[in-house]
Amino acid sequence: MTNTDRHGLIAQALRESGSATVQDLAELTGASEMTIRRDLDTLAAQGVLERVRGGARTLLLRGEEPPFALRAREAVEAKRRIAAEVSSLITDGETVLLDSGTTCLEVARHLRQRPVTVMPLSLQAIHLFGETPGPATLMVPGGRPRAAEGALTGPLTLASLSALRFDTAVIGCCGVSAAEGLTAYDLDDAAVKKAGIASARRIIGAADGSKLGRTAYAYVGPSALLHTLVTDSTAPAEEVAAFEGTSTVVKTV
Amino acid sequence: MTNTDRHGLIAQALRESGSATVQDLAELTGASEMTIRRDLDTLAAQGVLERVRGGARTLLLRGEEPPFALRAREAVEAKRRIAAEVSSLITDGETVLLDSGTTCLEVARHLRQRPVTVMPLSLQAIHLFGETPGPATLMVPGGRPRAAEGALTGPLTLASLSALRFDTAVIGCCGVSAAEGLTAYDLDDAAVKKAGIASARRIIGAADGSKLGRTAYAYVGPSALLHTLVTDSTAPAEEVAAFEGTSTVVKTV
DNA sequence: CGTAACGAACATTTTCCATGTTCGAAAGTC
């Protein structure tokens, strides 16, 4: 078992019972108590849990978005396939706006090796392009990064977006519903997505099946804004059907 | 000997003789020819040298700025001390604009652990703040990063700067001379430095001794723009004396 | 066509990171 697996186990155990002792977790995972303590420190720094004497308590019971580090481990295979499909929809030479989030981070991995101009809206993706300069051209938007998320938001980001026009925007919404439209967990984030959509000629939505039919609380816009929606086969059939009646092209990978 | 040491040896050997064979370098460093070949590939990717059959040829004979990877290894101790001094000049709660370059990257290391708001003008420094969130608040300027340098330049950067006002700007000029003023190797960079200086109430110059009295070709402004200049004891005495006759405070560490 | 250089593939060494153990200090509990 790798340390990441163990972190996943711990996070899951806490989500189920709300809290756990160091001893319980050591027994559950087969690791020593010292290792569990170190794990708890790591997860606490990621905002997954809160440390209490003798154990830990979960921090993510409410309707909030789970921390980035946790989401990055969910539906990895689906995200990878979705990202490959999104990348194939983009032509060499295009200018691309890339939203924040784990799915779009995967798209960034693909685009790095393509001759395109990319403006990513998250620090993580900027890192990716920055450290190994490939054929792609990187543009950095201004802004204030939101915690571990790395999503750039605020007036500087909006100003950067309003100064540019993109061929394509790849948007990774937290909630996508034919009826309720596109939604995000964070108001600032939603504002950035709105501005991004307004600055691009073509909008591609990238969302794994778990996002379909879900609604977060910050409204971004009607689902008809998407010219193309790329999702996977775990998406609820009725949602996909609802989209197929509209102008949006749905690709299931 | 570490691989980095060896890279330094190779770079130095090439600067002195202009070119060298793989055999020569293997003998010089005590490494195998295969290792030298791999080193040369690495250094070629950094823009330090050009690969030719049988060996390599230097790329940095002209008056150009050496690549970032090379500068990062020069005068490390001096830069560290200068950075510590600059950091001590900054008060908690200030908003700080941080220039690109290796010296300012060291300053970033210090500021990470301080409750200040920082806008760095290079990707490297942004990484630094992004990966380990400390008490500092990070603001990202927009812009287009210049190659391995990571320095953000262009209209987006200028726009980000003109939208903000900073308490202090830390500027790391390539050339600092009492007579010729502040200069940079790159025109775009110089424009950004100018804009940065215009957006800050207090300007701190950070330059190790080798930069004093040197002139690069892109003019930034008169040396009197600097309220404080932090340098080290290797600075030429006559330059330091010239500065001491002006309003600029010189700190030698 | 011959020679030297190259680089892929594998073997080996070294380095670094995750984990475990021990033990003194700190925090709770009675």
Place this chain on the structure above:
DNA sequence: GACTTTCGAACATGGAAAATGTTCGTTACG
């Protein structure tokens, strides 16, 4: 205030990953 439990620093250990060396077939150049 004494006792128990938890905590985390410090060091030891194991294993994975990176760096380096070696071999050998391929490629470039004269």
